[in-house]
Amino acid sequence: SAVISQKPSRDICQRGTSLTIQCQVDSQVTMMFWYRQQPGQSLTLIATANQGSEATYESGFVIDKFPISRPNLTFSTLTVSNMSPEDSSIYLCSAIRHSYNEQFFGPGTRLTVL
Amino acid sequence: KNEVEQSPQNLTAQEGEFITINCSYSVGISALHWLQQHPGGGIVSLFMLSSGKKKHGRLIATINIQEKHSSLHITASHPRDSAVYICAVSYPQGAQKLVFGQGTRLTINP
Numbered sequence: 001s002a003v004i005s006q007k008p009s010r011d012i013c014q015r016g017t018s019l020t021i022q023c024q025v026d027s028q029v030t031m032m033f034w035y036r037q038q039p040g041q042s043l044t045l046i047a048t049a050n051q052g053s054e055a056t057y058e059s060g061f062v063i064d065k066f067p068i069s070r071p072n073l074t075f076s077t078l079t080v081s082n083m084s085p086e087d088s089s090i091y092l093c094s095a096i097r098h099s100y101n102e103q104f105f106g107p108g109t110r111l112t113v114l
Numbered sequence: 115k116n117e118v119e120q121s122p123q124n125l126t127a128q129e130g131e132f133i134t135i136n137c138s139y140s141v142g143i144s145a146l147h148w149l150q151q152h153p154g155g156g157i158v159s160l161f162m163l164s165s166g167k168k169k170h171g172r173l174i175a176t177i178n179i180q181e182k183h184s185s186l187h188i189t190a191s192h193p194r195d196s197a198v199y200i201c202a203v204s205y206p207q208g209a210q211k212l213v214f215g216q217g218t219r220l221t222i223n224p
Contacts, residue, residue, distance in 0.1 A: 042216045043214045
């Protein structure tokens with residue numbers, strides 16, 4: 001299995017600020033994803049992080065609000081920009097290694113926006 | 115209507131009981147995943163299934179492709195099994211993106 005770490009594990013932020021979440025995988029992976037889980041809700045895919053190119057966003061999510069980087073095969077960042085209380089969620093990254101097809105998840109970042 | 119439906123939404127049982135959580139989906143899938151989420155938010159992948167049955171310790175997952183239905187069973191349940199169990203599916207044209215059920219909150223009392 002792949003081990004995924006996320007930083008920070010939690011944060012409390014002020015409205016209007018931005019937070020960058022880091023996701024590090026202990027081995028090279030083919031695909032990385034970012035998910036959001038709003039309070040009491042299930043997970044929703046934000047975007048697929050593509051190595052060396054722009055992320056692919058799902059309906060309802062835009063690059064200006066959630067810029068994503070993936071500079072190499074083991075690392076990605078998600079920025080939550082111009083935050084509002086509605087952005088309070090758990091943000092999770094996940095990864096797939098091509099030969100295994102199983103999806104591994106990070107521990108999540110719990111974000112609270114005041 | 116959600117593409118992936120789980121039942122029950124909440125389940126409370128006594129230690130030692132046999133637990134079943136159900137998942138139904140509406141269209142053909144490439145794989146079905148069972149995930150476990152603990153209160154801190156982190157998610158662990160339990161099973162990935164495309165057919166048949168898998169077993170790991172006290173956990174058993176089955177899938178019926180024709181009926182578009184999967185079950186997760188826990189034998190000899192224990193309070194440490196208390197968590198949210200999530201069913202998720204991926205589609206053949208979906209580039210391995212997951213669509214999630216709403217989760218089942220399981221509480222096992224000692």
